Amino acid sequence: MKLKLKPLVEGGFKRPLLVAGPCSAETEEQLLAAAEGLAPLEIDFFRAGVWKPRTRPGNFEGAGISALPWLRKVKERYGLKIITEVANKEHLFQALKNGVDAVWIGARTTVNPFSVQEIADALQGLDLPVFIKNPINPDLNLWIGAIERIYKAGIRRLAVVHRGYSAHGASKYRNKPLWQMPIELKRRFPDLPILVDNSHICGERSGLLAVAQKAMDLNYDGLMTEVHPDPDRAWSDKAQQISPSSFAELLSALVLRAPSSTDERFQTKLEQLRTEIDEIDEQLLDLLGRRMQVAEQIGRYKKENGIAILQTHRWNIILQKAQQMGLERGLSKEFVEAYLHAIHEESINHQTKVMNP
Ligand code: PEP
Numbered sequence: 001m002k003l004k005l006k007p008l009v010e011g012g013f014k015r016p017l018l019v020a021g022p023c024s025a026e027t028e029e030q031l032l033a034a035a036e037g038l039a040p041l042e043i044d045f046f047r048a049g050v051w052k053p054r055t056r057p058g059n060f061e062g063a064g065i066s067a068l069p070w071l072r073k074v075k076e077r078y079g080l081k082i083i084t085e086v087a088n089k090e091h092l093f094q095a096l097k098n099g100v101d102a103v104w105i106g107a108r109t110t111v112n113p114f115s116v117q118e119i120a121d122a123l124q125g126l127d128l129p130v131f132i133k134n135p136i137n138p139d140l141n142l143w144i145g146a147i148e149r150i151y152k153a154g155i156r157r158l159a160v161v162h163r164g165y166s167a168h169g170a171s172k173y174r175n176k177p178l179w180q181m182p183i184e185l186k187r188r189f190p191d192l193p194i195l196v197d198n199s200h201i202c203g204e205r206s207g208l209l210a211v212a213q214k215a216m217d218l219n220y221d222g223l224m225t226e227v228h229p230d231p232d233r234a235w236s237d238k239a240q241q242i243s244p245s246s247f248a249e250l251l252s253a254l255v256l257r258a259p260s261s262t263d264e265r266f267q268t269k270l271e272q273l274r275t276e277i278d279e280i281d282e283q284l285l286d287l288l289g290r291r292m293q294v295a296e297q298i299g300r301y302k303k304e305n306g307i308a309i310l311q312t313h314r315w316n317i318i319l320q321k322a323q324q325m326g327l328e329r330g331l332s333k334e335f336v337e338a339y340l341h342a343i344h345e346e347s348i349n350h351q352t353k354v355m356n357p
């Protein structure tokens with residue numbers, strides 16, 4: 001589906017587009033203090049969660065409807081546009097009744113086509129900016145499906161928010177970014193603005209700048225960051241929230257790069273390097289094709305001798321050797337592992353085909 005979008009905000013926006021504010025609306029004083037700190041930074045939207053989806057019960061689940069007038073006060077007093085999360089049509093009606101300027105669909109809602117469709121139906125006929133977060137599981141089609149449902153409801157001011165993917169086990173991220181997902185989404189929908197939610201990707205403060213910078217280097221359009229007047233005392237997500245002054249520091253440390261250049265010397269040099277990359281890619285694919293032919297020979301040979309495909313001992317040796325060789329060539333352990341698993345899987349598929357024609 002090709003998207004014909006309207007500018008997310010009338011008259012366009014300067015890059016990076018900034019959505020900032022606390023994880024949750026806790027009290028009127030807290031919201032006003034956050035807005036007071038953020039207003040001078042010329043943010044585009046002031047965010048606060050009114051209904052909070054918490055993974056486990058017993059945590060602060062948001063102040064609900066009573067928080068909406070506080071948000072409205074932020075808008076009236078500081079002239080900031082306000083945005084909140086909606087997970088069903090009742091949330092949307094309440095938000096609209098209270099003058100909310102835009103809404104976002106959270107990661108736990110994007111996973112559910114019933115909920116997304118309910119919100120889409122309720123959005124029919126409105127001209128409201130809608131931000132769609134990636135689903136918590138790394139399923140690009142689910143993200144695209146949500147975009148399409150909202151688009152089909154007639155919403156033309158659309159943006160997506162990359163907030164990372166939850167995974168079992170320890171990681172340096174709270175939600176792994178899996179940058180290939182948003183990159184593929186950008187390839188399919190080049191005109192759809194994309195923001196990075198560095199707060200939910202990191203889960204703690206120290207990584208926020210690096211993740212924001214990486215997103216800027218990938219030509220993202222903006223940031224959604226959780227900013228709280230007193231982060232250590234936040235009622236939700238306190239480890240990842242930062243004060244307005246830390247947010248100001250983060251913004252001034254960000255290096256912004258132009259999406260492209262028309263400079264001829266730059267273009268020529270870039271073309272040369274890209275040609276080199278294209279040639280290397282072709283060589284890599286040639287080699288991989290040859291590798292699979294050898295795998296098929298092995299498959300035939302194993303079949304003739306009645307031997308199984310998977311030889312765990314041999315696979316361990318390959319893994320160890322390659323990790324060492326990768327390290328010597330400046331390749332990360334994670335990359336070498338992912339690369340070898342992909343090759344191994346393809347190799348097994350080729351052998352299986354030979355064994356069971
Ligand atoms: C949030 O932005 O506060 C939030 C709940 O985000 P997500 O849906 O990405 O978890």
Ligand code: MN
Pocket residue numbers: 023024226236237
């Ligand atoms: Mn949060």
